[in-house]
Amino acid sequence: ELKEVSLDEMSLYEAIFYFWGDPVMTRSIICSGSRLQVTVKLETALRHMRRSQAIRVLWADVISINQADPPGRSRQVQTMRNIHKRTKGVKVWIGESTRSSQTAL
Numbered sequence: 001e002l003k004e005v006s007l008d009e010m011s012l013y014e015a016i017f018y019f020w021g022d023p024v025m026t027r028s029i030i031c032s033g034s035r036l037q038v039t040v041k042l043e044t045a046l047r048h049m050r051r052s053q054a055i056r057v058l059w060a061d062v063i064s065i066n067q068a069d070p071p072g073r074s075r076q077v078q079t080m081r082n083i084h085k086r087t088k089g090v091k092v093w094i095g096e097s098t099r100s101s102q103t104a105l
Contacts, residue, residue, distance in 0.1 A: 002031045002063070013057040015084055018045045018093040020062065031063075038062065045093035058091070059083060 021041035028035045029043055038046075042060060050056060064083075065076040084090070095101075 002036070012088040013059050013086075015059045015087045015090045016045060016049065016093060017090060018042060018060075019095070036063070041093075041095070044096060048093070048096075049091060059087070 018041055021039045023039060025040045026037040027040050027043040029038055029046065030036075039062070042062060046058070046060070049058065061080070066072050
């Protein structure tokens, strides 16, 4: 579900950081009953971070900030400090595991 809220209305949420990847390589996700194109990297991160038994509120910059409006995007990026200060936590997605990454971790 996608909700637009003011910073004053925001409930507890987690920010998600991830490597955007190739912006041309996208996948569709269903969000509030509509299809939304996101990068493959974000779709993978969201799929791995979702919870089957509980609600998880995530803030993802590429979804939350209107990328098609450069002046608006600039204003929105300036609010990111406040967005990050209010998070319950930050989740970092570095990608799907591989044999090498499992050994490293």
